[in-house]
Amino acid sequence: MSPDIPGMTDMPAPLYVMSTNGRRIATYTWGDEEAETVLLVHGFASSARDNWVITGWVRDLLRAGYRVMAIDQRGHGASDKPYHDRAYVMDLFVEDIVTVLDDYLLERVHYIGYSLGARVGWQVAVAHPERIDRAVLGGIPDGRPLARLQTEQARAFLKDGTPVEDTVTNNYVMLTARVPGNDLGALICLAEGMRIGDADPDTANPPTQPVLFATGSEDAILERSRRLAEATPGSRFLELPGRHHFNAPVSREFRTAAIGFLAEG
Numbered sequence: 001m002s003p004d005i006p007g008m009t010d011m012p013a014p015l016y017v018m019s020t021n022g023r024r025i026a027t028y029t030w031g032d033e034e035a036e037t038v039l040l041v042h043g044f045a046s047s048a049r050d051n052w053v054i055t056g057w058v059r060d061l062l063r064a065g066y067r068v069m070a071i072d073q074r075g076h077g078a079s080d081k082p083y084h085d086r087a088y089v090m091d092l093f094v095e096d097i098v099t100v101l102d103d104y105l106l107e108r109v110h111y112i113g114y115s116l117g118a119r120v121g122w123q124v125a126v127a128h129p130e131r132i133d134r135a136v137l138g139g140i141p142d143g144r145p146l147a148r149l150q151t152e153q154a155r156a157f158l159k160d161g162t163p164v165e166d167t168v169t170n171n172y173v174m175l176t177a178r179v180p181g182n183d184l185g186a187l188i189c190l191a192e193g194m195r196i197g198d199a200d201p202d203t204a205n206p207p208t209q210p211v212l213f214a215t216g217s218e219d220a221i222l223e224r225s226r227r228l229a230e231a232t233p234g235s236r237f238l239e240l241p242g243r244h245h246f247n248a249p250v251s252r253e254f255r256t257a258a259i260g261f262l263a264e265g
Helices: 048-053 057-063 090-103 116-127 144-148 151-160 167-178 184-193 222-231 252-263
Strands: 015-018 024-030 037-041 067-072 109-114 132-138 211-216 236-240
Touching (some): 037 048, 048 067, 144 184, 151 167, 167 184, 211 222, 222 236
Parallel strands (some): 037 109, 109 132, 211 236
Antiparallel strands (some): 015 024
16 A cells, blocks of 8 residues: 555544634644645544544545545544533534634635534535535534434433433444544533534525535435535535445445545536
């Protein structure tokens, strides 16, 4: 394998960017600094490594000639994990993205986000359109649907191992345990913070950039994702056959379509 192309688990050491409210955000970069940059932003209870490296996204984007940057969103991976719901309101996730771009002196990037990362990407594209050329938003709108997570059951499990009865909540708890470095307490605070304010995608104010939406055919949010695509001028929608919310990122069809979409810009 070329020394310029990472293996399926290779991770550089994180470089930290300080957010506007004093949180450390872990960032990772690969490839030629002079090439077009693609920013990768992972989903809830995931990380840059889990969502993008071991699934082949970084490898395939490098082969396509891009510089790749990824972050661990606040509450995840090597980034700070505050135990306070208001540390996880949508405006702070958006500010983190802009701060990282400013710190790296990047005026514009392509953006690929999944689940929570797609929800953040929608808001960044709308609030800061000058920073995003094209966007790929997978598994959206499953950021606010974290409301489906029964936090009282998750807290009881965290406190004394009380079995989680709600299926969706149990899926998230198991996902949290699967990803190294996850902190269930911080992620519960994140789920609660996402319920503060009005952070839902607004179909009356969609992104103006070209957007590729992609959602698994077995994902409960499929039709809501499709409606967001229909409300976004010039967008495209890709249904990923046989994929649900938790395994869509490993889809080769998803990667291929996303890289082809970016190449059109």
